[in-house]
Amino acid sequence: MTVVQSFRTALRIVTETPVLVAFALAFGLIGALNSASGPTGAVGSLLQLLAVPALIGAFYTVADGARPGSDTDLRATTAAQRYYVSLFGATLLAGLVVVVVAMVVGGSVLGYIGFDRFNAVLNGSASLTLVELGALGVAGVALMAIVYVFTFFDTAVVLDGKTAGGSLSRSVDFVFGNLRHVVGYAVVATAVTSVVDLPVLWLVTLDGATTVTGAVTAFQAPMPAVDIAVVAVGSTVTTLVGRTYKVCFYRACTDETPGSDPEAADDEWSV
Template sequence: MTVLQSFRTTLQVVTKTPVLVAFALTFGLMGALNNATGLVSVVGAILVLFGSPALIGAFYTVIDGARPGSDTDLRASTAAQRYYVSLLGASILSGLVIMIVALVVGGGVVGYIGFDRIDAVLNGSASLTLVELAAAGAAFAALAAVVYLFTFFDTAVVFDGKTAGGSLSRSVDFVFGNLRHVVGYAVVATVATSVVDLPVLWLVSLDGATTVAGAVTAFQAPMPAVDIAVLAVASTVTTLVGRTYKVCFYRACTDAVPGSDPDAADDEWSV
């Protein structure tokens, strides 16, 4: 019951703790600036890199304190300072690892399909075969798996006191130690956030494109202020639900006896 019970706890925490919206909105605004063009985009990228660690430390601490039965009494401002260096280092390390994996996986797909074929697909003059689509899908699945291996580095820093490097290994241990739970969490989290993300991505970021070429053109075009505002609102909603769910799920797994030891065999999650 860990997967769905954690989501129910998430809804309780979100509805009874309005201050969480302020944290989520800040994330959304930084992401919106990062999606802009020119100097604004540069400023947004800097804010995301150096502002997120402080926000995560404070945000996660407030979420944890709002959980039913929680005895957390750490102040948000204290958490923002205490975990900043480790969260910054861990985010950089995980980003580098994921980028390297993405380059290797992406390079393999490009090498298999061929640069000219991919260029033709992006230009709308060709389409991928079923085999090529399968190869691209397998590559995407492999990259997504790697991303999920490190996705709990931030909770490992805030709740387990891990350093930058230690948080990555702790995240991997947590995923394998609670594998069935994590699979269920991934499904629920993806569905919950996609309800907002996918329509906004298609209608706003891709301008309702129905072809690959149209999507590429829309993605490369400068984004108007109204669209940036819509992205900020959507990001606020998904951040509020997604990050609260991550904290509730992680705490539920580490507080429970079967999942408290990352090396122990995990029990099955059920719906």
């Protein structure tokens, strides 16, 4: 029960390690600024590129050190500096891979549906057929699968000391070497974060839109300060739980030292 036990351990770490909230809040604020438009969005994008690698190094190191039985004693500030270059490079590489794959998948779907028809759907003058919706669904699942293949590059850098290029290949090896567990992890992580992300996306980012045209219009409109704050809070919660869970799950699958297994951790946490 690695998937469930890791999640239980993550929740316990979150409640016992308040400093993680501060890091998660920084993630949330940057993510909210990045989703805004105009100069605010530009600042958010710059912070996303330059500051997040340092935050990842610090957050993962603190979360790893908070695990029961962990022998990690690296300071967060030291970790932020030590892993910055590798995390920065790996983020660029992973982003490039995902963009290329998204272009191929998206281009294939667009070619199947047709540009004019797709544009008509966005304008509200046409609607997708069930077959076309199915094609979009298959494309979305395929893209998500590719994203998950590379999603553990950051844990590979911080927890395994991999370089930028080595972290991507390590993520691929980890996913296919623990495929059954990774599928379970993906289901749990997606379900947990969606509880917060989906309502915020629909009610705040998309302004409760019920049509494609309304969603596109709302997404392109400037985001007021109140909405940015709500997005920041939601992102803080999902980051706090999601990234801590990611560290615990990765360690549970790779670390064979005493106390690193979630089931053993439960014994140490018990009263």
